[in-house]
Amino acid sequence: MADEKDRFGEKIRDVEAAREDQWARQHDAELIEKLKKKGKTVLMCPRCNRPLVAHKEGDVEFLACPSGDGAWIEIATLKAALKARK
Structure with a gap:
């Protein structure tokens, strides 16, 4: 009889672990979504409020305003471009 209780307790723990795993998978799926x-967010020009367009000149990638109001570049890309220029 004691052996049956242990097996029942193990089953309960297995069910709890499975529910926790299921919750974690669901939570991860929600975070990924x-x-x-968020990754599809379009960056807007701060001056004219039009969507920035991706450009590439040589090895340098940047975002530019389609109205010509400016261009934006990530700092790591800028540093790499300046280093390559030297």
Whole structure:
């Protein structure tokens, strides 16, 4: 009889672990979906409020305003371009 209780307790722990795993998978899926939506965010020009367009000149990638109001570059890309120029 004691052996049966141990098996029942193990089953309960297995069910709890499975529910925790299921919750973690669902939570991860929700976070991934949020990140995907966030990654699709379009950056806007702060001057004219039009969407910035990706450009590439040589090895340098940057975002530019389609109205010619400016261009934006990540600092790591800028440093790499300046280093390559020297």
